Amino acid sequence: MPRRRHRAGLLAVAACALVAGGCGRDQSVLHPESEPAREIATLFWWMLGISAVVIGGALVLLLLGWLRREQPGIPLLGGAERLTTGVVIVFGIVIPLTVNVGVFVVANFVVAQATDAPNPRTTPLTVAVVGHQWFWEVRYPGTSGAVTANELHIPAGTRVNVVATSDDVIHSFWVPQLNRKIDMIPGRTNRVLLESDHVGRYRGQCAEFCGLQHAHMRFSVTVEPPARFRAWLAEQARDRMPPRNAGARLGEGVFLDAGCASCHTIRGTTGRGEIGPDLTHVGSRDTLAALTIPNTPPELASWIRDPQHIKPGNRMPALALTGAQRAALVAYLEGLR
Amino acid sequence: MTALDEPTLARLRTERLERVWAERSGLLGWLTTTNHKRIGLMFFFTALAFFLAGGVEALLIRTQLIGPNEHVLSPQAYNEAFTLHGVTMIFLFVVPISIGAFGNYLLPLMIGARDLAFPRLNAFSYWVYLAAGLFVYTGLAIGQAPDTGWFSYVPLASKQYSPGAGVDFYALGLIFTGVSSTATAINLIVTTFKLRAPGMSLNRMPLFCYAFLAVSFALLFALPPLTVATMLLELDRRLGFEFYDVTGGGLPLLWQHLFWIFGHPEVYIIILPAFGIATSIIPTFTRRRMVAFPLVAVAEILVAFIGFGVWVHHMFAVGLPTITTIYFAAASLVIVIPSGIQLFAWITTILTGTPIFKTPLLWILGFIVLFIVGGLSGIMFAAIPFDQQATDSYFVVAHFHYVIFGAAVFPILGGIYYWFPKVTGRMYHERWGQASFWLTFAGTMVTFFPMHVAGLEGMPRRVYTYASGAGWSGLNLTETLGAYLLAAGLLTMTVNLVASAFRGALAPDDPWHGDTLEWATTSPPPAYNFAVIPTVTSAYPLWDDADRVADRRRLARGEMVLAGGHEQPASTTLDAELDEILEMPSESPWPLFAALALAGVFVMLLTGHVAIALGFGAVAVALLACWHVWEPEGAA
Numbered sequence: 026m027p028r029r030r031h032r033a034g035l036l037a038v039a040a041c042a043l044v045a046g047g048c049g050r051d052q053s054v055l056h057p058e059s060e061p062a063r064e065i066a067t068l069f070w071w072m073l074g075i076s077a078v079v080i081g082g083a084l085v086l087l088l089l090g091w092l093r094r095e096q097p098g099i100p101l102l103g104g105a106e107r108l109t110t111g112v113v114i115v116f117g118i119v120i121p122l123t124v125n126v127g128v129f130v131v132a133n134f135v136v137a138q139a140t141d142a143p144n145p146r147t148t149p150l151t152v153a154v155v156g157h158q159w160f161w162e163v164r165y166p167g168t169s170g171a172v173t174a175n176e177l178h179i180p181a182g183t184r185v186n187v188v189a190t191s192d193d194v195i196h197s198f199w200v201p202q203l204n205r206k207i208d209m210i211p212g213r214t215n216r217v218l219l220e221s222d223h224v225g226r227y228r229g230q231c232a233e234f235c236g237l238q239h240a241h242m243r244f245s246v247t248v249e250p251p252a253r254f255r256a257w258l259a260e261q262a263r264d265r266m267p268p269r270n271a272g273a274r275l276g277e278g279v280f281l282d283a284g285c286a287s288c289h290t291i292r293g294t295t296g297r298g299e300i301g302p303d304l305t306h307v308g309s310r311d312t313l314a315a316l317t318i319p320n321t322p323p324e325l326a327s328w329i330r331d332p333q334h335i336k337p338g339n340r341m342p343a344l345a346l347t348g349a350q351r352a353a354l355v356a357y358l359e360g361l362r
Numbered sequence: 363m364t365a366l367d368e369p370t371l372a373r374l375r376t377e378r379l380e381r382v383w384a385e386r387s388g389l390l391g392w393l394t395t396t397n398h399k400r401i402g403l404m405f406f407f408t409a410l411a412f413f414l415a416g417g418v419e420a421l422l423i424r425t426q427l428i429g430p431n432e433h434v435l436s437p438q439a440y441n442e443a444f445t446l447h448g449v450t451m452i453f454l455f456v457v458p459i460s461i462g463a464f465g466n467y468l469l470p471l472m473i474g475a476r477d478l479a480f481p482r483l484n485a486f487s488y489w490v491y492l493a494a495g496l497f498v499y500t501g502l503a504i505g506q507a508p509d510t511g512w513f514s515y516v517p518l519a520s521k522q523y524s525p526g527a528g529v530d531f532y533a534l535g536l537i538f539t540g541v542s543s544t545a546t547a548i549n550l551i552v553t554t555f556k557l558r559a560p561g562m563s564l565n566r567m568p569l570f571c572y573a574f575l576a577v578s579f580a581l582l583f584a585l586p587p588l589t590v591a592t593m594l595l596e597l598d599r600r601l602g603f604e605f606y607d608v609t610g611g612g613l614p615l616l617w618q619h620l621f622w623i624f625g626h627p628e629v630y631i632i633i634l635p636a637f638g639i640a641t642s643i644i645p646t647f648t649r650r651r652m653v654a655f656p657l658v659a660v661a662e663i664l665v666a667f668i669g670f671g672v673w674v675h676h677m678f679a680v681g682l683p684t685i686t687t688i689y690f691a692a693a694s695l696v697i698v699i700p701s702g703i704q705l706f707a708w709i710t711t712i713l714t715g716t717p718i719f720k721t722p723l724l725w726i727l728g729f730i731v732l733f734i735v736g737g738l739s740g741i742m743f744a745a746i747p748f749d750q751q752a753t754d755s756y757f758v759v760a761h762f763h764y765v766i767f768g769a770a771v772f773p774i775l776g777g778i779y780y781w782f783p784k785v786t787g788r789m790y791h792e793r794w795g796q797a798s799f800w801l802t803f804a805g806t807m808v809t810f811f812p813m814h815v816a817g818l819e820g821m822p823r824r825v826y827t828y829a830s831g832a833g834w835s836g837l838n839l840t841e842t843l844g845a846y847l848l849a850a851g852l853l854t855m856t857v858n859l860v861a862s863a864f865r866g867a868l869a870p871d872d873p874w875h876g877d878t879l880e881w882a883t884t885s886p887p888p889a890y891n892f893a894v895i896p897t898v899t900s901a902y903p904l905w906d907d908a909d910r911v912a913d914r915r916r917l918a919r920g921e922m923v924l925a926g927g928h929e930q931p932a933s934t935t936l937d938a939e940l941d942e943i944l945e946m947p948s949e950s951p952w953p954l955f956a957a958l959a960l961a962g963v964f965v966m967l968l969t970g971h972v973a974i975a976l977g978f979g980a981v982a983v984a985l986l987a988c989w990h991v992w993e994p995e996g997a998a
Contacts, residue, residue, distance in 0.1 A: 050833060052820030054751050065747045069818075072745065076738040083709065083734050087727060090712040097716045109653040109710050117702035125695045125741065132745030133688050140747045141684075158523075194518040195614065197679060197754060201820040205750030208680045210615065211517055212608030215681035232679075232754040232822045234511050236518055237437050240825035337437060 051202065052228040058202040058248075059221040061140035065205060068136050075124060140205055142216040148186040152177060152219075156189070156196030156209040158235060159242040159339060160302050160315040170292070171262040174302030175315045177219075177246045180254035185219040197233035200246050206232050221248045228316070237338035243316035264293030265305045265361050276357020279350045288341070291361070301341060308361040314339070326355045368918035375917060376893050378925040383476075383889035385949050394949045396481035397889055401488050402467030403785075408492055409459035415499070416450035417849065419443045424809075424845040427838045430830035440826035441509040442528070446502060448512030449532065452632065453539050454495045456770055460635035461546050461581070462491060464777060465574045467785065469550060471880035471887060472568050474559025474896045474903075476930045477946055479552040482953045482989055487545040489957030494538035497964060501531030508532035511824060513625060514595075516606040516617045521599045530599065530968055533592040538964050540585045547578035554578075557930060558938045559879065560922075561898035566938075568878045568901065569652060572659045573638025576666035577631050583670065584627035591620035600970065615680060622673035630669035632766055636773035637662060637704055640726050643773075643780050644708055646876045647723035648715025651902060654707045661700035661707075668697050678749045687746050694744045701737055705730065720874075721795035725776025728803045732768025736761055739814065757817025763810045775802070775855065782859060783869030787885045790862040798855035805848025812837040812844075877902040882910060895922040895931055898938075952989035956982050 050056050057063040145151060154177070155162040165171040179185045189198045191209040198217060199206035207217040221227075231242035249257070268274040277294065280286055286296030292305040310320050314336050318324045327334075329351055332341040346354065366374075385391050385400075395401060422443050426434040435443060466484065470477055478484045501507045506527040510519045519529045554575045558567065595617065597603040604610025606617050645652050652658060674682065674690035708730060717723065739761040743749045752758060776799075782790050816837045821828065828834050872881035881904050883892050894917045900906055916922055924931065928946035933939060962978035 050819075052832065054755075054818045054820065061747075062751075065751050068745060068748055069742070069751075072742050072748070076742075079738060080731075080734055083705075084731070086709050086713060087730065090709075090717050091719065091727075093713075094717050094719050106653070109714055110657065112710050113654040113657060113703055113706040117704075117706035118699055121698050121702045125698055125744075128741075128745060129692065129695055132747060133691055136745070136747045137684070137688075140750075194523050195515055199754075199820075199822070201751065205747055206679050206754070207750070210680060212614065213681060228820070230820065230822050230825075233515070234441075234518070234754075234824040236510075236523065237441065239822075240437070240827050 051226065052230065054201045056202060058223045058225060058227060059204060059219070061204040061218060061220065062202055064136045064139045068132055071131075072128060075128070141218065142207070143184050143186050143218045145186045145188075145216070148184045148218075150180065150183055151186045151188060152179065153188045153190070154198055154209070156191040156193070156198070156231070156235070158193050159231070159238040159336070161198075161242070161244045162192070162302065165258060165261070168258055169262045171258055172290075172292075172303040173261055173306065173310070175244045175312065176310050177244065178254055178257050179219055179221075179246060179248055180251040181224050181248050182222050183220065183251065187217045187219050189215045189217060194235050195233050196231045196235050196242065198229065199232040200227050200229035202227045203246060208233055219246065224248050224250060238336050241315055241317045241336050241339075245312070245316060260309065260362075261306050263305075265291050267293070268357065268360075272353055273357045273360055275350075276353040276355075276360075279346065279354045280357065283346060283350065283354075284342075284344050285354075304358060304361065306361055308359045320359075322355050322359055325358060326351055329354065368915075371920070372893070372914075372917045375920060375923050375925055376888075379890045379893060379923070380888065382925055382927060385889065391949070393954055394485075394951045396477070396485050396947060396949050396953075398466050398470050398478045398481065398484060399785075399887065399889075399891075401484050402463050402465075404488050405458055405462030405466055405491065408488075408495065409455050409463060412450050412454035412495055413459070416447050416455055417852070419447040419450065421845060421849060423447060424842040426826060427828075428842040429839060430828050430832070430835050432827060435826065437826045438509065441511075441824075442502070442507040444824060445508045445511050445514075445528075445532070446498075449498060449508065449535075451766070452512060452628065453536065454491075454498070456632045456766065456774075457543060457581075457628075458491055459774060460632070460770075461543065461550070461574070461577065462488065464635060464639065464774070465546070465550050465577075468781065468880060469553060469571060469574055470557065471784075471883065471891055472571055472878045473554065473557060473562055474879045474892060474898065475553065475557035476891045476895075476928075478549045479557055480549050482947055482950050483545050484549055485950070485953035486957055487542045487549070489954050490545070490960060491539060491542035493957055493961040494535055494542060494964075497538055497961065497968075498531055498535035501528055501535075506531060513618075513621050516595065516598075516614050517608070519595060519617075520606065527968065530596065533595050533599075534964050534968055536592050537589050538960075540589050541960065543581050544585055547581040550574055550578040551582070555935045556932050556941075558933050559896045559898050560931065560933055560940045561938055562903075562933075563937045564935075565656070566898055566901045566903075569641035569655065569658055569662065570638040570878070572662045573634045573641070576663045577634045577638075580627045580631050580634070580666040580669060584624045584631060587620045588624035591617055591624070594620075596967075615677075618677055618680065619673070622676045623670070625676065626673040627666070627669040629762075629765070630665050633770045634662060634665060636729065636770040637665075639773040639777040639780075640708060640729060641704075642876075642878065643722045643726050643776060644711050645715075645902070646780075646874045647720060647726075648712055648717045649875070650711055650715030651877075652707060653710040653714065654703065655901060657703050658707045661703040664700040665697065668693070668700070672697065675743060675749070678743075678746050679753050691744045691746050691749075695741070698737075698741060705734065705737075721790070721792060721799060722776045722780035722874075724796060724799045725772050725779065728799060728806075729769055729772035729776065732764050732772060732806065735811075736764025736768055740765065752817055754823055755817035756813040756821045756823055759823050760810050760813035760817060763806075763813070767810070768806060772802075772806075778855075778859070780874070781880070782862070783873045784880055784885045784887070786863050786866070787869050788862055788864075788866035789869050789873065790866060791858050794854060794858040798851050798858060800851075801854055802848055802851030805844050805846075805851050808844030809841050809848055810844070812840045816841075872904065875904075877904050879903050882913070893917050893923060895924065897922070950989060952985055952992070956985040956989060959985055 057066045151166055153164040153166055161175050163173045163177050189207050189209045191211050196209040197206050203219050203221055207215045225248055227246045229244045268277050281296055286298055288298040288300035290297050290303045313320045317336055331343050385395055426432050426440055508528040508531055510524055554571055594605040598605055604612040606612045606614050672694040675694045678687050779795055816834050819833055821834045869885045871885055879896055894913045896913050899909055930944045930946050932941045932944050934941050959978050959982035963975045966975035
C-alpha cells in the first residue's frame, strides 16, 4: 500500500506543521511561494527600504537636536524664516509626494494587475469556497460534485479562480504565501487568484473576525503535481465507499441514526445534512475542525465525545453514544478515504 | 478716591471678581458647576478611569496571548476584552480626554476667555459622557458586554448571530456618547470663533486652537453617519428591519461604509488634538516660534478635511471595483502632505531653536518617532495589493497602535506634564518624569513593534489563541512583556504626579517661559481665569512683555476687568475686535438633570420600553426649558 505510506508521511508533516511542531513560515507573507505573493513581498521590501531611509533621516535630525540641546539654533537657519519654511516644503511636501506617486503607480497598477482576481474564462479551474462559522466548505464545480472541507487541493502551475462566498457572517480567505486576502461577504461573490509552481502545503486562516471561534478557523492549500491532483479530485468526487464489514456497517448505522446525518452529508447515504462539513471522504483529510486537531482515530474519538472542549461554541453537540457506538463511528469515518 | 494706590485698587477688583465667580463648594458645587476648568477636570479624571479600564483589558489580552493555547481568558471573555478595549480607548478615553479635558480646560485660557461659550451645555456634555460610559460598562457588569469588535461588522452584530444585549449596549452607547461629543464640539467652535481676546485675530490664534477647531468641525460632521449606522443596526435588531440583512434585500457593506465614513475622520479626531499639544510644547521648549506657522495651521485643517474622503481604504479587501479602490488609495496618499508639513515643521523648529529636553519635550520627541513609524506603515496601506495582505493582520494592529497610542496618547501624556504646574500649582518631579517617559517609550516599542512582524508572519488580528507551531510564540511573548513594561512606565508617571500634586514645589505662573495666554494667569487659574481680559498683538502673546505690563496697568485702571457679573467680551470672528459684553450663565443643576433624563431614554430603549423612552425624552426637553428659564437669584 504505497498510498497509505505516503499518507502517513503527509500526516506526520501535517501534524508537525499544524498542531505540534515549530515549522513556522508556512503562513508568512515574507516567504512567498507564488508569483503574486512574491510581487507583493517585493513591493513590501521596497516600501520598507524607503521607510528605513525616512526613519533613519528623521532620527539623525532628532539626534542632532539632542546633541545641540540647550544651545541656540543652527546659525545658518536660525533666523531665516523663509529658509526654514522652504525646508518644510521640500522635505514635507515635495519629496514625500514624489516618492509616493512612484510607489502608488507601481503598487496599484503594476503589482495590482499581477495579483488581481483572474478572469474566470481564462482559468482552467474554479474552486468555490464557502465560509461557515467556523469551517471552510470547498467545492469543485463541474466535477460531478466533489466537496470537501478545510483542505483545498490545487494543481501546481495552474491559475485557479477561487470564488469566495459566505453562508453566515463575514469571513476572509487568506493564504499569505500564495496571494492577498479576499473577504467573504453574504450576498457578494468575490474572487481571488491562487497559483503556485511550488508543490507544498500552505496554511490559510480566516482574517475577518467572525465570532467566538475565529481563532480556530484555519485551512490549508495543498499544491500538488497536476496528475496527483486529478487523482485526488476524482476520488473526492465519488460517493462514499460502501461499508465492507460489519463494523463499518454498524458505524454507518450510527452516523445515520444517532443524529450525525442531520448536520453532515455523506454522499451515497441518506445523510444529507448541510450544517457541518461534508464527511464523504473525511478519512482522507489530515486534520479536523478547521485544522484544530490532527485527524487520528483517538483525536476524532475525543472530538466526537466532547466537541465543545477543544473548540467551545462550535455548532456540534455531544451525542449520547455508547463507547462501542463511538468506536464503530470512528472506524467508519476514518475508513472514508 | 485718590487715597487708594494702584496695588490696592487691583486687589479690590480681583476680590470683586472672586465674589462674582465663586461657585458653591463641596460635592454640590461639582454637581452644579459650569466652570470649564472644573468640568475639564471631571472629564480628565473620568477619562483616566476609563483609560485604566481599557488598560486592564489590554493587559488581559496580552496575558492571554503570552504563549500558545493559553487559558487566561475564555474565548468569549477574550472577545469582550478586545471589543471593550477598543470602544473604551477610542470613545471613552482619547476623545473625551483630548476634547473634554484638554480642550475644555485650556482652550478658553489660551484665547483669553473666562469660560466656554455655553457653560451649561458644557456641564451637560460631561454628565452625558459619564452616563454613556457607565451605560456601556453596565453591559459588562451584567454579563452582556459587547463582543463583536469596536467596528461590529454585520451580520455578526445582527440579532441572528449576536442575540445577547451586548451589541445593543454598544450601539446605543455610541449614540449616547455622540451626544456629548457633538455638544462639546459646538461649544468649542463657538468659543473659538467668538470669545477670543481682543486683538487675537485668526492669524494670531495659537496652533493648539486651530487643531481643536479642526477637530470640532470634524466631530460635527463625522458623528451623524455613526449615529445613522447604529440607529439602523438597532432598527434591524429590535424591530426586524432589514437594512443590513441580505436575505431581506439589505447590504452588509452599508454598515461598513457608514461606519468608516465616521471611522476614518475619527482617526484624525483622535490625532489632531495631539498635534495641537505638540505645537504648544515645541515652541516653549525650543525658545523659538513655530517654523511655517501658516502652513501648519492650514495643514491641521486640511487633515480634518481630507480625512472625510478616504474611508474605503478600510475596505480594500471587500471586493470593490478597482476604480473605487484606486481612487481611495490616491486620496489616502494626499494625507501625506499635511502630515509631512507638520512633521518637518516640528523637526525644523527643534533643530533651529534652543531645545531643552525637559519631560514634556521628551514625550513630543517620542511622539515624533512613533508618528513617523506609524505614518510610514500607514502609507503602505495605500498600496492596495499590500493592504490586502496586511489588513486584518497584526500588522494593522501594530500600525494603529503606533498612531493612536504613539502619536495621539504620547502628546496627551506630555501635555499632562506640561500643564501640570498650571492646573495644580505645583511642579512634578523632573527626574521621575523623564524616567516615566523612557519606560513608556521602551514599553511601547517592545509591545507594538513585533506586531508588525507577527502580522507579516500571517497572524490575523482578534484571535484568542494560536497554535504553538505557528511561529508566533516568541513575538507574542515579547509583546506581552513590553505591555507590562509600558504599564510600569504609566504607573511611574501616575505615582510621580500624585505625589507631586500634594508635595511638589510650588509652581510659578509661568514655569516654562511659555508663549500662550494660559501662562499669564496664576497657577492654578482663578475661577474667572483673567483679572483683566488680555489684549493680544501677536501669535505668541506671553513673549510680548510690553502687552502683559499694559494688562497689569489696566487692572489698576479698571479697564477690561468686567467685574459687574459673569461678564465676558465677545469679539468679531475674523479680527477679534471687541464686539459686545456677554453675561455668562452661572452654575445650575439642570444640565445634570437633563443628562439623567437622557440616560433614562437610553436605558428604556435598551430594555425595549419605547413608550417610556419617549416619556423620558419629553422630560429631557422640559428640563432644557427649565435650564433656560430658571436663573438662580443674583444673576442678571
